[in-house]
Amino acid sequence: MGDHHEHEHQAVPSDPALCVKALESLLVEKGLVDPAALDALIDIYENKVGPRNGARVVARAWVDPAYKQRLLLDATAAIAELGYGGRQGEHMVVVENTPAIHNLVVCTLCSCYPWSVLGLPPVWYKSAPYRSRAVIDPRGVLCEFGLELSEETEVRVWDSTAELRYLVLPERPAGTESLSEEELAALVTRDAMIGVAKVAAPRRAAA
Amino acid sequence: MNGVHDMGGMQDMGPVQAEPNEPVFHATWEARAFALNMASGAWRKWNIDAGRHEIELLPPVDYLRMSYYEKWTARLEELLVKAGLVTREEIASGKPAPGSPKATPPLTADKVPFVLRSGAAAKRDVPAAPRFHAGQRVRTRNMHPAGHTRLPRYARGKVGTVDRDHGIYVFPDTNAHFFGEKPQHVYSVRFAARELWGDQASPRDAVYIDLWDDYLEPA
Numbered sequence: 062m063g064d065h066h067e068h069e070h071q072a073v074p075s076d077p078a079l080c081v082k083a084l085e086s087l088l089v090e091k092g093l094v095d096p097a098a099l100d101a102l103i104d105i106y107e108n109k110v111g112p113r114n115g116a117r118v119v120a121r122a123w124v125d126p127a128y129k130q131r132l133l134l135d136a137t138a139a140i141a142e143l144g145y146g147g148r149q150g151e152h153m154v155v156v157e158n159t160p161a162i163h164n165l166v167v168c169t170l171c172s173c174y175p176w177s178v179l180g181l182p183p184v185w186y187k188s189a190p191y192r193s194r195a196v197i198d199p200r201g202v203l204c205e206f207g208l209e210l211s212e213e214t215e216v217r218v219w220d221s222t223a224e225l226r227y228l229v230l231p232e233r234p235a236g237t238e239s240l241s242e243e244e245l246a247a248l249v250t251r252d253a254m255i256g257v258a259k260v261a262a263p264r265r266a267a268a
Numbered sequence: 269m270n271g272v273h274d275m276g277g278m279q280d281m282g283p284v285q286a287e288p289n290e291p292v293f294h295a296t297w298e299a300r301a302f303a304l305n306m307a308s309g310a311w312r313k314w315n316i317d318a319g320r321h322e323i324e325l326l327p328p329v330d331y332l333r334m335s336y337y338e339k340w341t342a343r344l345e346e347l348l349v350k351a352g353l354v355t356r357e358e359i360a361s362g363k364p365a366p367g368s369p370k371a372t373p374p375l376t377a378d379k380v381p382f383v384l385r386s387g388a389a390a391k392r393d394v395p396a397a398p399r400f401h402a403g404q405r406v407r408t409r410n411m412h413p414a415g416h417t418r419l420p421r422y423a424r425g426k427v428g429t430v431d432r433d434h435g436i437y438v439f440p441d442t443n444a445h446f447f448g449e450k451p452q453h454v455y456s457v458r459f460a461a462r463e464l465w466g467d468q469a470s471p472r473d474a475v476y477i478d479l480w481d482d483y484l485e486p487a
Contacts, residue, residue: 081304091371092372098307106302151387183290194279219475220276
């Protein structure tokens with residue numbers, strides 16, 4: 062109260078770390094947020110929800126043709142069978158890569174991303190270079206990720222403008238017939254499920 | 269709004285820079301900023317569309333300069349003030365106004381897993397007749413609303429084919445401004461890359477965009 066006047070002449074901290082700290086202490090002091098809820102939210106997205114979820118979905122689709130059918134028909138329900146869903150995965154669509162078709166996911170207007178199966182998006186996905194060019198020059202963007210596609214391949218770019226969230230079902234690499242579902246899941250990368258990479262075959266095939 | 273956030277098709281933004289083994293958050297403040305946005309949303313004073321629009325309203329130079337979580341922080345401050353949950357003076361001072369009442373947070377730690385698992389569906393179980401069907405040719409309207417819209421500039425006045433009908437969803441253009449949900453069908457519409465970008469694009473490629481009934485007319 063007494064020092065209120067002094068604060069009026071203080072510069073607003075421009076360092077984001079200080080800004081956020083000040084905002085958190087204000088919101089906690091006003092009873093608007095619970096600091097323990099903040100910890101719980103952070104723990105979930107740092108440790109529990111991430112691309113391992115999506116990788117399990119992909120591996121299941123590779124080994125179970127009936128599951129793959131359900132996944133392509135109603136992705137939200139099929140993904141829920143494995144226990145994943147909720148925030149930013151409420152309405153899911155899975156698009157399948159084949160030798161003839163390559164799918165790529167972007168959000169040109171903001172940074173929409175399927176949190177429930179991939180976790181929070183990487184910085185590059187939210188960046189201006191990716192959001193601007195994925196739709197006008199998808200093949201150039203893919204080259205920057207080291208993926209050169211044949212002229213014959215059809216590239217389908219999915220711009221996430223609504224509340225549908227897209228997951229790419231990558232092609233199962235050759236030479237993985239003997240791998241278990243769990244071993245297959247370990248091969249599946251976040252980038253392959255966004256569509257900027259293919260899933261590579263395991264480095265050492267069984268001798 | 270024809271803002272800088274509407275980036276599809278812009279050029280000269282530089283190469284895509286991927287970071288190997290990127291952490292979920294690069295600093296503690298990013299994690300706190302993320303969680304503050306999520307926890308404040310539990311007051312239900314705004315919706316996801318209003319939240320997105322608030323980021324679009326950042327001054328263009330700030331939008332391009334700021335990192336993702338800096339934008340989230342700036343957006344949250346605006347939303348909190350507009351919702352009447354805090355005042356600008358409180359944000360500037362970092363202290364509650366003298367004598368202001370203490371609230372009870374709607375989101376407590378024990379509720380977090382349930383709230384995330386439940387999500388916030390945008391699909392609505394209300395009757396709304398579809399204006400289009402799969403396989404139909406449609407043209408996007410040439411519209412330039414000053415408010416929020418999810419029809420990207422690069423796809424206005426373009427002809428495509430309805431790939432599938434996703435069902436009935438909240439309409440962001442009204443919902444972002446608290447003018448109601450106006451539920452209507454959303455379709456995935458396939459546009460040939462050459463329809464959008466001309467001869468420089470591959471004749472095989474296509475862009476699929478999720479579009480609401482109000483964005484479309486028969487072609």
